[in-house]
Amino acid sequence: MSRANPGVAGSTGRAGSTGRADIAVELQGITKRFGDLVANDHVDFDVRRGEVHALLGENGAGKTTLMRILYGLTAPDEGEIRIDGRPVTVRSPKDAIAAGIGIVTQHFSLVRPMTVAENLALGRTGGFRLDLERTRRQVAGASERFGIRVDPAAIVGELSIGEQQRVEILKALARDCRVLILDEPTAVLVPQEVEALFMTLRRLVADGLAVVFISHKLGEVRAISDRVSVLRRGAMVGTVPGSTDERELARMMVGRPTFGVARSEPTGGEAEVLLRVSGLRAAGRHGLPALHDVTFEIRRGEILGVAGVSGNGQTELVEVLSGMRHPAAGSITVDGTELAGATPTAMMAAGVGRIPEDRHASLVADLSVADNLVLERLDDFTTRTGLDERRIREHATMLIERFDIRARPEDRVTTLSGGNIQKVLLARVLSRQPKVIVVAQPTRGLDIGATEYVRGELLARRAAGAAVLLVSEDLDELLALADRLIVLYEGRIVGEIPAADADPERLGILMSGRGRAA
């Protein structure tokens, strides 16, 4: 491997320490402020050729901002970027691509109606005429060279999420990227796809690629990384070897030891059935069938977990159970009362509490915390002359206290953090003591502290005798909380497992639709 002459631009004055020659990219003293918020506070970070360097941190710790700066999507206020030892200015993705940096974000930068070949051709076509035949050959060549299988003629929008991610990685590699940034790459994958991704990464790293792996999942970070750097509230906490144990990594990330919230007592056994769903069918978007003969029961004091890759009927199931979507057939009984096709109000009156996936759509962002807390039960707070402001305020103060919401009653919801918004929603639903709780992705995007709180509340409702339907894409969450699990695939229940017998691998097989015969 040739080295740049250290006497020229490459010299940093500190040359000589081992491994410096291998440093592909180095960020030094990067600072970025958004108004009062310091997203990155004098952050130093580097990645060497042939390693996976994980960037670990909670949501909002500044991981993504740092990588956006490296990729030219965000301009830093201070700091320096060096590539192969030379200081560079990265003003746009174009500069970053030219410098050999590639990124794969959670939201893929793919044009869905176009083919794989067209997507790869984007931005790197020589000349005016578009030679798709040549591009197709190039894709096939790159696919072969990097061992990433994709069909150049496939329409991107018709590929699975795992396949789309492979296209993204191939796209970066086909541009001769030497530093690959992966922003939460596993968030959208089933366990088997994660394993396949890791195998690909190991092979690429062995060939000298430098990989920045952004994540907040400790297990994965340990499985793939050579080094781990931890960001907390915009500042670099430290860099440790990839073998560091999870407890230590979590402590660095959160700033205090964490314990993890998990179901402790065994399942209630033969308690009465509170929610019984049988033969449920419903249409989804575009009127296509989304649920086929879904049948299950949840007993008092039980959490039923619903696993599945998103888009396999979970959203529709939650909507039907909360009265937002009309079922085509089937029955839903809550504590003996038939409710299929009932309105949301009737569902609520029958004791169903709903904590939907999109928490922003469930609250009115421009209204105050106090107003949002009474939105579902305005009748209880109305006098002959109108709303009873004093009681609404008292109600809010009480719930803010009880649910540890970090806000004042008059604060508008839009000013709250994700964790506090979720607490407002929890407070509104749980304060009504629902018999049946339908909850989807309750901790998505929340930091560890808020996640523990939300999970603790759900377990408390379980202990108090509620029946909980928990839809989640986070398998760790399902395994930690649920008593039983069902797996949805293409709108059908393809498996039901007691939590004690469940593990990510078994769930993964069911989630990918391959377990139906078994």
Place this chain on the structure above:
Amino acid sequence: MTFLVDLLAATLRNATPLVYGTVGETYAERSGVLNLGIEGTMYAGAFFGFAAAYASGSLLVGLGAALAVGLLAGALMGLLTVTLGANQHVSGIGLTIGLVGLSEFVNRLLFRGGELQRIEPFPLVEPPAFLGPLAPIFSQYALTYLAFLVLVPLAWWILRGTSFGLELRAVGENPEAADAAGISVARTRYLALMFGGALMGLGGAVFTLASLGSFTLDIIAGRGWVCIALVIFGRWRIGRGVIGALLFSAVYSLQLRLRILPGWGDVPFELLLALPYLVVILALAISGRNVAYPGAYLKPYRRT
């Protein structure tokens, strides 16, 4: 037979400005910008094309002026919606009102006195004699030949078969992806709007420089809005949009002929005039449901 030949000839003739407008609007919308300035851009193209031809005595100078005005109108739309990120509906309607007003104002300044000024318009291309009774179909303006034989295939090929077309489609579907691929979203949208605007200007000039040889108020009469509908009818495809233009024009030309046919005299002509528009609404209602709009339709792009 003569009736059908005449109808076909009129269909092609009347479809010409719609083809220019529809292709132009398709380019704007495929890049992610709904250009409601089309009505005004066609109006300005019609007026300034006429004024330039009148002043210079050259029809080609008139065409050049219409093209330039359209180009500028497209650039202005770009300034409003791309650079300033303003709402596309408001910007487009504002542009239309502004350009119509400007055209009528300059018209009053230049041609005071109200007497209708005329120029010698483009002649019809004389078809070869061997076509016999079909000859009238090919007796068209050069601008019509240009539209169907050059513009449509060229515009289709640019969109499908060139790097620029690929970039334009990518910018309209997923500007984030295009940006991350090193494509300038702003530059691509400006180019699409200016190219589209130039075509709209030409479309307007077809009325003054070819069909009529004069400029009258309300000359575009909503045909820009028809193009907006045709783009949706065509699902943002050049070919389908042109088919829509021909369909509208066929019904339009038919109702013109029905009016003078014996037995139709009792039908109010306003009703007949409404016929092509009703057909467009019907066609939209049938084919326009569940259409997949360009992914970034109406969305200004800003790096976050």
